[in-house]
Amino acid sequence: MKFGIVTFPGSNCDYDAYHAVTDVLGADAVYLWHKAHDLEGADVVVLPGGFSYGDYLRAGAIARFSPIMREVAAHARRGGPVIGICNGFQILCEAGLLPGALLRNANLQFVSEPVRLRVENAETMFTHQYRAGQLLRLPVAHGEGRFTGDAETLDRLEGDGRVVFRYVDAAGEPTADASPNGSARNIAGIVSAEGNVLGMMPHPERAVEAVLGSTDGLGLFQSMLARVSA
Amino acid sequence: MSRFRVSIHIVPRKGILDPQGKTVADALHTLGFRDVADARIGRHIVLDVAAADAAAAGAAVREMCDRLLANPVTEDYEIAGVEGL
């Protein structure tokens, strides 16, 4: 089982994702250069966080045109797992592999802090190691994380159980204050209709070791390992 | 081929929350500009393009907007001007 971690110009969490899946999970991983034309046999593609192309114009707008993205899209069409974290989520939306868009945080400030998430769907290939309704503590660090979509897009996401993570407060309720960025319906992460493409703003790869204050992100990588190796 | 300066407006689609515009409106009020009812903030992009004629320049830029410059989910764009250089 092999993870392919894409490095775009300006990616800066590629190294963290690599460390999480290799040193911590003991899985294989390769870095995939944005100009490359094949996935080097990766079973799971990770689009890491960072500032591809400086987030100039719009976060993810330019990176989506990288040569490697053609392969990523093809991999996704074949049902291969793709996970986009933070900037990776933004790229997936810009590339049309996920619906909606991520806009400037409502408070217009970059927000870096641990947030509480509720697992809304524990059936996906990315979350089956969690319990539905389980509360997670993961860090966010973004300036453009306000998920937006028109009403029917949002209704469809909700109806099809494609909202995977929601920002919630200590009581587990999706209150306005619980959201660090003003996302529609406190949405923090969603999956594609086929369920094999996940985008999320929080950083699971930053929460895989006790020494860093939380291991709540492990379940996500273990879910993929279990499902893909199986 | 001659050169044209094409200017583009890219604005948040109606109905999409524009916190930046709201902050600016509030700020203007704080500064005493009470007569401002509303502010919307978008991008103003100026491109220097070579094309056969103004029409061709406009067409090329429209394609750039569709493919890269504007986000179809959240933004509208208009070509505000094409002037020869």
Place this chain on the structure above:
Amino acid sequence: MSRFRVSIHIVPRKGILDPQGKTVADALHTLGFRDVADARIGRHIVLDVAAADAAAAGAAVREMCDRLLANPVTEDYEIAGVEGL
């Protein structure tokens, strides 16, 4: 008093580095739009203001730009249009 829609262009001052414009120009090239020589990216602000007449509206907005909307250190602005509502 009547209402006017005033639109403003705020652009990075000439000679000042515009990393965003440069990056976008490069991206357009990679996308095959080879005829783009240069791109500058600024902000397009639309204000809805009440004023005695168009001239007054323009004057008020100019003051808003000087005091708040434009960064005197790095940006130039122009009033792109004043239209009655």
Place this chain on the structure above:
Amino acid sequence: MSARPRPGDPVITPALVAEHGITEEEYQRLVAMLDREPTFTELGIVSALWSEHCSYKHSRPVLRTLPTQAPWVLQGPGENAGVIALGDGLAIAFKIESHNHPSAVEPYQGAATGAGGILRDVFTMGARPIAMLDSLRFGSLDSPRVRYLFGGVVKGIGDYGNCVGIPTVAGEVVFDPSYEGNPLVNAMCVGVMHERDLIRAAAEGVGNPIMAVGARTGRDGIHGASFASEDLSEASEAKRPRVQVGDPFTEKLLLEASLELIRSGHIVAIQDMGAAGLTSSSAEMAARGDVGVTIDVTKVPVREEGMTPYEILLSESQERMLVVAKRGHEAAVREILGKWDLAAEVIGEVIAEPVYRVTEGERVVAEFPGSRLVTDCPVYAPEARESEAVRALRARDVHAIPARPEERDPAWTLERLLSSPTIASKRWVYRQYDTTVRTGTVVAPGQGDAAVLRVRGTDRAIAVKTDCNGRYVYLDPREGGRIAVAEAARNVACVGGRPRAITNCLNFGNPRRPEVFFQFREAVAGMGEACRVLETPVTGGNVSFYNENPSGAVYPTPVIGMVGVVERLEHVTRSTFRADGDAIVLLGEPTDELGGSEYLARIHDVVAGAPPRCDLARERAVIDALLEAIAAGIVRSAHDCAEGGLAVALAECAIGDAERLVGAEVELDAWRDLPLRALLFGEAQGRIVVGTADPARVLEIAARHGVPARRIGTVRGDSGTLVITAGEGRLVAPLERLARAYHEAIPRLMAGGSAEAAVLEQHPQPAAI
């Protein structure tokens, strides 16, 4: 060959010379060196290289008195950054820089480019940056202009570091009217490297090509270096268009490319084109290598047409490097840069002839003999005399100041102190900084007295913190200098780190004013004394003079950037109380000192009295005792007493974590004879509040180190209150109220700032971060 004026060059007049900040004697010195009149280009070069910022002409003799040696120091002052050994063949590179004047004019870009510059200083040593720190000083947040500066600076530092992907993990923010109009913006960067990758910025190897790498050269920030060497005035207002714009995206590419380049073995030296750009980088590289260089400005990739040699040489366009490659390896260098979509052009060569020569194609436009350009720059020893006014302030008996009626309830005083922006939580600031990227941050901002970063592949960690109390330094420069180092060391020790070395950023006023130079000389002397006793040599730093505004100089502010090593991750210690029932032990002891305290400033609006005495032997003993107790595994929490004294330190231990308030019961009868306000809010040095399950052992260790220590209370987890008694005196405070005061002070002050917030939206920067 000798330089000739270019057609169109302005003629050199006394007025033009003066405009370049060059004095009459300096000009004569230049003529003597050249043994002819300089060209306009040469005048520009010299004005930059002999500016305070590049030449240290007023500070060098004083800086020479600082200790710089220790077995673990691999690179002392003189390079782009200092380097110390970490063990296992690893090393730590670190440096601090000021960007005060640019930030006063354009806070967002000024702070952003400051962060960019210090990052480059560290990765040009061959180190991978792992953390940034920021030490900030502003006037009062009641002023909209200050809120604008504060907001812009924080956003500028955040946007830049966040985009490059380096966590900003520690720092300080101090608000005081003395910084009105002249904020201090100091940024520090820490990097980790293999000792074998250490590379220096000395040009070597006759015939080796000199290459310009990274961004193109535009007309940005021309004369920023001399800009940083003047008082803020209308003159600097006029310099506005010279403000540089940072491009963190290009910086990230440059960072990766440079590290790859250094490891590739294709280059012999690399240096950031920082202040005074190409001029100072090339001249300094030549001087370090004691070789000659020749540079052809027509080969430099430019952003604008028609740039003159003068402009190309002095441009401060950001995100550029100067590289000396191995002859014949140019193509390999280009290939590495190309991979990162960056350009590299050969612009000159290392030559045997001992000259610094600049040509424009065939024409020589500047030529200086040997490295004298750098070595022969003037050095001054200005007069130093303490200000009578300050001496009088220090002599004032602050105990005579009557208490305010409200102070009858010490809880009122404590609340007011906790809501003082200087003491209050800085979460509003570091919430805008990515503190966890690179997954190395073990102790993040607000969790401990210093930040802790793990070092992959080892069980070690690095502890870092900046500190300085300018008010102390103002009232007593020598004592204040000692305290700055001591507090930084204490903070590093509180998280379990052994203080190892410092970098420093010396922010002072106009050195030609005797009272300012006195402050400078004395503060540096105090710093040096402390560094000797604490065995933390100085590996580098930065001097920023002329921090003045119409109302005078800012407080003398020698900011200390302390780096320490945590031997084992299990030693990492945080500041807030942990477990119910733990004993609270105070290392060190209270005194009746009240001078220079935040209490006097905040409650009585008085800045006077002698600052607390700093007994360096005691400081050393306290740190040794604490580190031994931590290594013994008996310390659950440790927090030093700083601004606001013992009561504030105890409160911070109780409410520091907004999501986990922990009550405590403290009894200080042992010191019942001290004035209550000195006991509670005095800022006696050398004190640390320790939470432990084994007080007896902590006391035993303290005794062995000759450190007075005493159990002063107990952690009462769920009591919901902080209770401190001392004889008749009794402080009872509900934790919620204290927490609100401490955590909401700055957000509340900034909320009124929607106007400023909007102004920040002006910047043509990535909206996203």
